[in-house]
Amino acid sequence: MNTPSSSRWAEHVGSRVVIRFRDGEGVRDVLGELLAADEHTLRVQGRRGPVEVRLGSVVAGKPVPPKATRPAPPHLALSVADLELVMAKHWQAAEQDWLGGWLLRASGGYTGRANSVLPVGEPGMPLDVALTEVEDWYTERGLRPRASLPEPRPNDLDGEQLLAAAAVFEGAGWEEITPTSVLTAPVAELRGLQARLGGRPLPEDLEITLADEPDPVWIEQYRYRGQAVPEHGIRLLTSAPRQVFASVKTSAGELVGLGRGSLAEGWSGLTAMKVLPQWRRQGLSLALIGAVAEWSWQHGAMSMYLQVEAGNEPALASYAKAGFVFHHRYRYLAG
Template sequence: MSTDWNALVGTRVVARVRSPNGLYDVLGDLIGADDDLLRIVTKRGERQVPRANVIAGGPVPPAPSRAAPPHRALSVGDLEVVMADHWRAPETDWLGGWLLRAAGGFTRRANSALAVGEPGMPLDVAVLEVTDWYSDRGMTPLAATPHPTIDEEDAGQLLAAAEAFRAAGWQEVPGAGATVLTAPTGEVRAPRDLPAGLTLDLLEAPDAAWLARYHYRGEAVPPVGRELLASAPEQVFAAVRDGGTTVAVARGSLARRWAGVTAVEVDPAYRRRGLGAALVARLGEWAWQHRAAAVYVQVGEGNEAGFALYGAAGFETHHTYAYLTPTSP
């Protein structure tokens, strides 16, 4: 089966290339693919590889940035790119290493520029390009800017990108930031019992009852939201049922040997009964069966119940991020 290189833009790949001197591999981040060339950023810079000379290849997991357990081994920027693969906007463009995303306004994650990596141009020019890209679509420009600790491998690049937006007058959107938590898959999968009379099912696609239970900012899921829910290379939908009523839901996703947990929601009448913990544990077991090395979840500012739930399941803070916009919120 031939590799769909266009679908792999933005991921870490390896391409086996035929040359007059034999075969060699090109390993790095794929930032562009057309009918003639693959553009791969390697440790030594960008390589332009003729498609006609590529005989095999595909995606590979991000390289660890430090000696640590899998859930701690990726840099902030690498983990952000992995998470973007779990929640793929229907419209994307790459500005060098920056990912521009649009999804009709459903979730900030899918409608913001992810400013990690090098944009391939002066930072002030890149900020203008981001502004124009969103303005051309009638959208308020938005940028996701991760906060690294000073000892992170990519701290300098991430801090410089955030500063470039701020220098252009962009401001942080109050209350919109989030914390990224990670955990070893083996710890998350610890079994949790449900209250008597309740059942937990895994669905290949969200049914009407699942969609009716899940809300984003208190509203029903629009069509573009359903597209996003099914946008990862692989996902599953967990539902806790009380008879014929769905009372709690969650989504699990897989990409690049990482699992993600999103869309966790419990009917208010069923809270504080361990349903959230049971959902997370079941998704951890699913991730374990699919050989995911680690699991991530993102928790919004002020979500104390979420921090308590995931902390009890074995998650710990990896990093935080904020959203910046050029207009006063």
């Protein structure tokens, strides 16, 4: 198990973690939600109640995914609601509020994920009242109200709640925007992707580099629906507990491909994938996925997700070839 530094434990409060530590009885493990973390102590909700762990006694520890809700490989075992909450930790809005179990997010209008309500729990009030609260919250911030509505999978326990929430926004006449598919894959199978698929190595004058922060060239090349990254967008790109920025550059320093990996809740996320048109069909996308997967594996992630527009058939086919499979779909509705 990898062990986060003391400064990083606070980033995982609210997450499910496993911690191995020493006490008077020897070496013990505790698994559960991290309730609190400071420079001296970690507090974990164990099976029999809260457990306090001295930071100096920690042998190893890491965030782990939420508990599986169905018998399936790890990348398919989470419910739709649980995976949606995991993904929200990878792309955290500048402003976030909870309306019961609904997550309100705002980031100056940049990206749908960071400027929409995620209604995957009970709001703690009648649904029509919750709808009005959502509309008022976004109106106060000068934003058009928007909801990200996941579609349940058959036999998921959260299906009834997801459908009821969606019906409220549909009944209010909100406009549908951009259906999106969520794909997942085992990280172990994505490592060394080019070699596994029989692809040739990158051309000799190309190199993949990984960095903790996006450099100005990376920021300049990345576009969200054709939109340049605003200043507050850089905060979004670096909002996960940990992320990596992959670049494919020529020997002359020209950036020809890029991608972002992120880590949260024991999962890896893949976003911001781009290869310049003149460099496509040379294995750069596979190389980028493989590089992010290797980084994810080294940091303990077993599963990876990505999001792609449901109608983007070339991208869906490419990701399917790499080993990704369909998990669920969500759609945006705007008021």
